[in-house]
Amino acid sequence: xxxxxxxxxxxxxxxxxxxxxxxxxxxxxxxxxxxxxxxxxxxxxxxxxxxxxxxxxxxxxxxxxxxxxxxxxxxxxxxxxxxxxxxxxxxxxxxxxxxxxxxxxxxxxxxxxxxxxxxxxxxxxxxxxxxxxxxxxxxxxxxxxxxxxxxxxxxxxxxxxxxxxxxxxxxxxxxxxxxxxxxxxxxxxxxxxxxxxxxxxxxxxxxxxxxxxxxxxxxxxxxxxxxxxxxxxxxxxxxxxxxxxxxxxxxxxxxxxxxxxxxxxxxxxxxxxxxxxxxxxxxxxxxxxxxxxxxxxxxxxxxxxxxxxxxxxxxxxxxxxxxxxxxxxxxxxxxxxxxxxxxxxxxx
Amino acid sequence: xxxxxxxxxxxxxxxxxxxxxxxxxxxxxxxxxxxxxxxxxxxxxxxxxxxxxxxxxxxxxxxxxxxxxxxxxxxxxxxxxxxxxxxxxxxxxxxxxxxxxxxxxxxxxxxxxxxxxxxxxxxxxxxxxxxxxxxxxxxxxxxxxxxxxxxxxxxxxxxxxxxxxxxxxxxxxxxxxxxxxxxxxxxxxxxxxxxxxxxxxxxxxxxxxxxxxxxxxxxxxxxxxxxxxxxxxxxxxxxxxxxxxxxxxxxxxxxxxxxxxxxxxxxxxxxxxxxxxxxxxxxxxxxx
Numbered sequence: 001x002x003x004x005x006x007x008x009x010x011x012x013x014x015x016x017x018x019x020x021x022x023x024x025x026x027x028x029x030x031x032x033x034x035x036x037x038x039x040x041x042x043x044x045x046x047x048x049x050x051x052x053x054x055x056x057x058x059x060x061x062x063x064x065x066x067x068x069x070x071x072x073x074x075x076x077x078x079x080x081x082x083x084x085x086x087x088x089x090x091x092x093x094x095x096x097x098x099x100x101x102x103x104x105x106x107x108x109x110x111x112x113x114x115x116x117x118x119x120x121x122x123x124x125x126x127x128x129x130x131x132x133x134x135x136x137x138x139x140x141x142x143x144x145x146x147x148x149x150x151x152x153x154x155x156x157x158x159x160x161x162x163x164x165x166x167x168x169x170x171x172x173x174x175x176x177x178x179x180x181x182x183x184x185x186x187x188x189x190x191x192x193x194x195x196x197x198x199x200x201x202x203x204x205x206x207x208x209x210x211x212x213x214x215x216x217x218x219x220x221x222x223x224x225x226x227x228x229x230x231x232x233x234x235x236x237x238x239x240x241x242x243x244x245x246x247x248x249x250x251x252x253x254x255x256x257x258x259x260x261x262x263x264x265x266x267x268x269x270x271x272x273x274x275x276x277x278x279x280x281x282x283x284x285x286x287x288x289x290x291x292x293x294x295x296x297x298x299x300x301x302x303x304x305x306x307x308x309x310x311x312x313x314x315x316x317x318x319x320x321x322x323x324x325x326x327x328x329x330x331x332x333x334x335x336x337x338x339x340x341x342x343x344x345x346x347x348x
Numbered sequence: 349x350x351x352x353x354x355x356x357x358x359x360x361x362x363x364x365x366x367x368x369x370x371x372x373x374x375x376x377x378x379x380x381x382x383x384x385x386x387x388x389x390x391x392x393x394x395x396x397x398x399x400x401x402x403x404x405x406x407x408x409x410x411x412x413x414x415x416x417x418x419x420x421x422x423x424x425x426x427x428x429x430x431x432x433x434x435x436x437x438x439x440x441x442x443x444x445x446x447x448x449x450x451x452x453x454x455x456x457x458x459x460x461x462x463x464x465x466x467x468x469x470x471x472x473x474x475x476x477x478x479x480x481x482x483x484x485x486x487x488x489x490x491x492x493x494x495x496x497x498x499x500x501x502x503x504x505x506x507x508x509x510x511x512x513x514x515x516x517x518x519x520x521x522x523x524x525x526x527x528x529x530x531x532x533x534x535x536x537x538x539x540x541x542x543x544x545x546x547x548x549x550x551x552x553x554x555x556x557x558x559x560x561x562x563x564x565x566x567x568x569x570x571x572x573x574x575x576x577x578x579x580x581x582x583x584x585x586x587x588x589x590x591x592x593x594x595x596x597x598x599x600x601x602x603x604x605x606x607x608x609x610x611x612x613x614x615x616x617x618x619x620x621x622x623x624x625x626x627x628x629x630x631x632x633x634x635x636x
Contacts, residue, residue, distance in 0.1 A: 062441075068444065070385075070448075114625065115625055116624075118624050119624065121440045121444075122377075122381075122383025122440055122444050123576075125383065125385070126383065126573070126576045127624065129569075129573065130576070130577065130617055130621070133613075133617055134617045134618070137610070137613060137614040137617070140610075141611070141614075
């Protein structure tokens with residue numbers, strides 16, 4: 001007698017097989033970009049990858065575990081600052097410091113979960129936001145990390161430009177592929193099954209033996225790890241960091257220059273920039289480097305927009321190295337042929 | 349010693365302003381479990397609404413309070429009626445995401461219309477007048493007005509909740525919307541009233557905040573955080589708890605700023621986190 005199966009377990013279908021092969025082709029295409037793409041394309045792609053990764057992490061956390069956090073930017077920032085601490089101050093190779101950013105972000109997430117996990121639902125959301133604010137204020141009070149005005153990752157200049165761009169791109173692309181594959185495998189595992197049960201009904205999952213609390217904590221740490229990686233990768237590609245950069249990646253990117261927030265000295269950042277700019281304009285030799293436009297732009301009447309011929313973004317004007325950019329130093333940087341590059345300028 | 353007393357008094361007065369921010373949030377959470385992420389942005393909106401009569405018609409900012417309050421009440425009522433009521437349900441995420449969207453739209457909309465210049469309201473000598481108590485303590489007249497208004501409005505709101513028909517309807521809907529519906533209370537209307545009251549209180553807070561400091565389209569989230577912290581410190585769903593929470597927050601910020609200028613707001617956040625850690629239900633929790 002042959003026992004007849006009343007059900008069939010299938011773990012893949014034609015569609016999923018096709019999708020896997022398409023995914024592999026796409027991954028190869030993505031990884032081959034450095035051999036045919038321009039550096040502008042790569043820079044753009046790194047940014048896209050960062051947002052994609054962040055979105056995946058947030059989906060894992062909010063979509064599956066129901067942890068509606070609006071404070072994930074805290075971990076992006078921690079990842080970035082860890083990168084800076086290890087690479088800039090402790091001499092670790094920047095590319096090796098990237099995973100450390102993720103690890104420290106995950107540890108920070110676990111440590112702070114004691115507080116934020118006391119809240120549920122909407123209150124959890126705003127609680128995580130407060131936590132992110134705490135990190136922001138705390139970091140902006142540390143002078144060695146650049147305080148409120150930020151700092152530059154000058155060690156990136158030690159890597160030759162082409163190698164740097166390819167390296168950052170490949171790390172970003174590889175992380176995206178690895179994370180995507182890992183999330184897929186994870187969701188197919190016991191862990192993922194618990195996660196999906198949790199998503200559908202927390203109470204039902206609990207009653208079926210899913211350890212809801214532990215699972216939530218794991219997901220929270222995991223997505224914070226990812227957010228930390230994103231922060232570290234993002235700022236190796238744009239190696240200039242201020243606390244304001246990571247304030248609200250979820251709400252869309254905002255130009256620091258446009259924010260006009262009030263700092264603790266009671267002055268708007270815009271005004272501070274204007275002040276720096278005026279000082280820079282006062283120096284005769286700088287005048288041909290700085291183009292300032294006064295006008296009624298859509299950013300406000302008093303807005304002063306400065307465009308550095310060197311390709312420095314306007315927001316970098318608040319940076320101490322820019323403030324310290326004396327004509328002699330700029331000439332020196334020009335002589336070294338570094339001045340066309342953002343990092344080069346920041347390294348004046 | 350007297351310096352610390354002074355700092356505490358100033359902190360309490362600042363807390364009065366935060367109470368105006370927070371009571372609305374407390375009401376919407378208490379009545380319909382709505383976490384309004386756009387709370388701070390509507391506060392800024394109220395201030396910008398008052399900007400036109402103040403700058404073009406040269407009205408005193410305090411005169412604009414009543415029309416703006418009425419306007420904001422209507423706005424709150426319609427926002428709940430037209431948008432949020434459609435999202436209310438067992439899932440708290442939907443209304444919250446809706447308010448998150450409103451927050452982004454409001455912030456960028458205000459940015460488009462008013463640019464990011466910081467604005468404020470001038471009230472002449474009243475802003476700097478002060479009452480002297482002893483030699484070293486001076487109480488600003490304007491902060492005192494704010495504090496007394498906050499006290500009065502909290503009192504009136506709690507009277508509204510305990511004595512009036514609409515207050516009973518609000519509490520009944522908060523307890524059990526379905527049963528209240530059987531008794532003839534329309535939840536949709538009640539919810540809209542709640543958000544209207546919340547916005548009306550916001551309007552007062554927004555205009556006072558605009559007199560006290562400056563505002564930009566971006567100052568919403570900070571106000572939301574202060575309001576939220578006051579609600580959590582005080583305990584959810586208790587009006588006087590929220591009021592006290594706001595005072596505690598104000599004092600914490602004052603003492604923190606005394607210690608180090610960059611430490612003020614952080615101290616407020618830390619007190620909030622400490623309350624969560626040791627008394628997560630808040631200091632004076634009870635149901636509305």
